[in-house]
Amino acid sequence: MITLPDLRSNTALLKLDLYCKGIRLDESCLVEEDGGRKILRTRAGLGSGLEVILPGDLWTNVPVTEHFAASSPYTLHREAGRYLLRWHGQDVTAVTLSPRPGWCDRATSTGKPMTRIGTLQGTYLGIYQAKVCEYWTAKPAKTNCKFCSVGLNLGLDDADDKSIDEVMEVVRAAREESGITYVDFNTGHYEGDTYLDILEPFIVRIKRELGLLVGVQTPPHRDLRRYDHLREIGVNRVSFCFEIFDRRLFEEICPGKHAEYGLDHYLEAVRYCATLGRKGPRGEPWVTNGEIIAGLEPPESSIRAIDWITSVGAVPTVCVFRPLTGTDLQRAQPPETEEMVPIFRRLFEACMEKGLPIGVAPNVHVSLVMLPEECRPFSPHRYPLQTLKLRAMAKVFGRRFHRRLERTGAEALVAQEGSRYAGSDRDSHPQE
C-alpha cells in the first residue's frame, strides 16, 4: 500500500506510480504558456503525456489523455508561478515543466515544423524515420502490435518523409539550443529489412559532422553481420523491442513480429549484438538493449526477461504498459504500481550484479522509461564497488565525449553544455 510519506521520500516510486495512474491537470495549469512541452498524441509510439522533471532530476512523461488518468489521485496545480503535485488533495512535491526550446516552435528551411522531424524525449532527440511500420498496412488484415500507436500517429505528429538535410537541421538546432548529446532513430518493419539501409546515411552524417551519440531501434535484421557494420560506423546503441518474454502472449499481442521474425530471432539479435562491444572503433561506447513492456505479461515473466537479457550482457529497457487512446488495447487497465516494484528492483539489481554500464552516458535523461540506475531506491543493496566503477566510467566517458565534440568543431557547445548540465549522467530509451 503506497502512502504519502513514501511518495514524498522516494521519487523513483513517484515516477513509477505516475506512469501507472496518470495525472489530472487543474484549470490553473498553463503548460505551454509557461514554456512547457506540448502534449503530443504520442512519442515513439508509447507516451502521450506531460513532460515534467521530478525532484532528483528524474525526467518523466505522465499520462494525461488516456482513460485511466481521468480517475487519477494525482492532480497538478499552478500556484504562485510554481507547479505543485498533489495526491488525494495533499501536497507531494513541486515539479518543473520540461523546457520547450525555441526550435520546437520553428519550421525547417523546407517549411516543415521541426517537431514533425524529431521530438525531445527527456533530454535526447527521438526520430521516427521513414514511413509507417508495414504491420499497420498489412493485407488482408493489420498485424500491428496491439499496444502501439505509431500507425495512428504518423502524418499528424510526425512527418512521413524526412530528408537527410531536414534531419540534420533539426539535430543541429536540438544540439545548439537543447544541448542534446544523443539521437535515437526508430523505425518499424519494412519488407526486405530495408530499415538499416535507410538509417545508415543519417548516422554517418551525424557522427561525422556533430560527433553525437547515436542509437538505432529497429526490428532485428535477418543478417546479423549488419550490426558489425553499425558498430564500425560508430553507432553507440542498438535496441530490440521484443516487448514480451511469454511466448503465447508475444504471439497474441505482437502478431507481426511473431510472423515476420519470431521471438527467437529477437533474442538471438540481442545476444549477438551484446558480443560486439569488444570490437569496433576505440572510444565509441556500445550498448545493446532488449526492451520489454511491464504490465503486458505476469511480473514473473518480466523478471525472467530481465534475467535473460542481463545474462547475455545486454541492458534491459523496461517500459510500463500504457493503454494509449485509439490502440487495440485502449480499454485495458494499466498495471498496478505494487506489481511493478519487484520488476524494477530486479532491473537495478540484475544490472549491478552483471556489472553492466548503466548511467554513464552524458546528459541522457529519459522520460518514457524508468532507467535501471533510477531504480536504486527499490533495492536494499548498495553495490559499493560497482557504484564506484560506474562513477569512474561516467567521468572517463564524459571526458572522451567532450574531447570528441571539440574535434568535430563544437567547442562553443561544449562550454554551453558544461554549464547547463554539469553533473548529469543517464542512459536509456524508448520503444519502437
Ligand code: SF4
Ligand atoms: S513493430 Fe514497432 S512500430 Fe510496428 S506495430 Fe509493432 S511496436 Fe508498432
